[in-house]
Amino acid sequence: MKRLWLLLLVWPQLLLWPLLSWANDSTVMSWLDNRFRVDPTVQQVSFMVKRDQKSNSVVLVRPDGHKYYAWRHPDNVSWYEEPGMDIISIENPMPGPWQAVGKVSPKNQITVLSDLKLDVDNLPARLYQSETIKFTARLTQNGQPLQMRDFLDRISLSVVFYEYIENPDDLPKEALPMPIPMGTFADDGLGFDEVAGDGEFTVALPVELQPGKYTVKVSSSNGIFLRTVEQEVLVYPPPINASFIQGRGQQEAHQVVISGEEGALKTGSLAAHIEQVSFEGETTISQQAALPDEERLTVWLPNGELPGRYTWSGWLYATDSFSDRELIFQLPESHFAVQAELQLDRNLNAFREQQEAKERQAEFARLEAERQAARSKAMKIIALANVLVIVLVAVGAVLWRKRKVKKAMESAELSVPGS
Incomplete structure (x- = not known):
């Protein structure tokens, strides 16, 4: 019972x-x-x-x-x-x-x-154009990270920027700013994501935007659940600049010269990772970090020497002097052609040599013509002088004979009696 x-x-x-x-x-x-x-x-x-x-x-x-x-x-x-x-x-x-x-x-x-919640990192108050930032969102259940892979593997979180406007609810739909998709979060343990399936979603956010004020929305983009988180950020011009200087000739190394805007970056915080890829697919990595008192950085790249098409790209690292935030900037892939440069130099040198040879020949011909003209002129003068001498001699001889004849006649007249 x-x-x-x-x-x-x-x-x-x-x-x-x-x-x-x-x-x-x-x-x-x-x-x-x-x-x-x-x-x-x-x-x-x-x-x-x-x-x-x-x-x-x-x-x-x-x-x-x-x-x-x-x-x-x-x-x-x-x-x-x-x-x-x-x-x-x-x-x-x-x-x-x-x-x-x-x-x-x-x-x-x-x-x-x-009780699923989406927590999103706060973006820095000061973003820089062209920087890449690690941005993280977390999905929790009852305050604990959700680790159910069947659910997490199907979550798609997107980051969208909008140009900031006042009172968007008062504007018609066609007047609202267009969305600018910036990236999609992943919880796959790849790239910037640390651990796969831990409920933390990470995106390497490339800030490829014009400077200005923006509204940022993080939301589920494939209808798994309804969540949207909004923030406002300011995007500033990039505080760092990188320029490529190609080596002249086959022995001189190439350079990537990196400098920061005055006062924007901490002294000695510059570092760079540069990858150069040859036309044969061979990759050469060059890395350099600034000394504690340096505000500029020069990374030397080996000269491939062989003619062909080369590419280079890389990453720049620095520390923001305003917030001590570590900055990452990706350098897009750029190209340069060794063959075109060398062939141009050879053609230019050959052209210069031809021009110099032509100028030397023209100068020699001019001098020779001047010498010939001077020689001809001298010969003419000599010939004219000789003719003049001969004429003068002949005239002198004729005059002398006439005078002699005249004197002889005068002497004869004086010797005849009774005349």
Whole structure:
């Protein structure tokens, strides 16, 4: 009799326990009718329903009998579906017993998640154009990181920037600023993300924006659950500059010269990682860090020597003097051609040599022409002088003979008597 009374006292609690126990935790349901109860204190709930691969999405029945479908549901419901799974999130769900109607797989069951929250890091008050920043968001349940991989692997969190405007609610939709997608968070343990499946989503956020004020929205972009977090940020011009100087000739190294805006970066905080890729695909890495008293940095890149097309890219690191924040800037891939430069030099040198040879030949021809002209002129003068001498001699001889004849005649006349 005591055992019977004990069974009668415990049996109702055993019936109610599966419906109430998940209020503060995730619970896996396995009842034949797929029912579950929502506590009145729950403000948000998500259902993960695994069903037969070839079956249609389930129908979610509210406590009052109202039905929700994947293609028809109110705005406070988000619905994600794929073959074999539905993930349904509801804001401010109706308290009471809910039911999922469909071909739910007995092995896979229904998982209920409550009190999911999205916490997002605060962006720095001062962002810089062209910098890359590690930005993290966390998904928690009851204040603890959510680590359910089936759910996390399907979360897609996006970061969107909007140009800041005052009172956007007072403007028509067509006058609102266009969204600028900046990146998607990942919890895959790759890139900037530290651990896969730990509930922390990370994105390497490239701030490729014009300087100005922006509104930042972080939200679920694939309908898993309804969450949006907004922040306002200011984007400033980049405080750092990198310029490439190509080596002249095959022996001189190339240079990447890095300098910061005066007063914007901490002295001695500059560092660089530069990758140079040859036309054959060979990668050469050059790294350099500034000395404690240096405000500029020069990274020397080896000269490939062989003619061809080369590329270079890299990362710059510095410390912001305003907030002591560590800054990362990605240098986009740039190209330079060794062959074109060398061929141009050879052509230019050959052209200069040809021009110099032509000038030397022209100068020699001019001098030779001047010498020939001078020689010809001298010969003409000599010939003219000789002719003049001959003429003068001839005239002198004629005059001398005439004078001699005249004197002879005068002498003859004087010697004749009586004349």
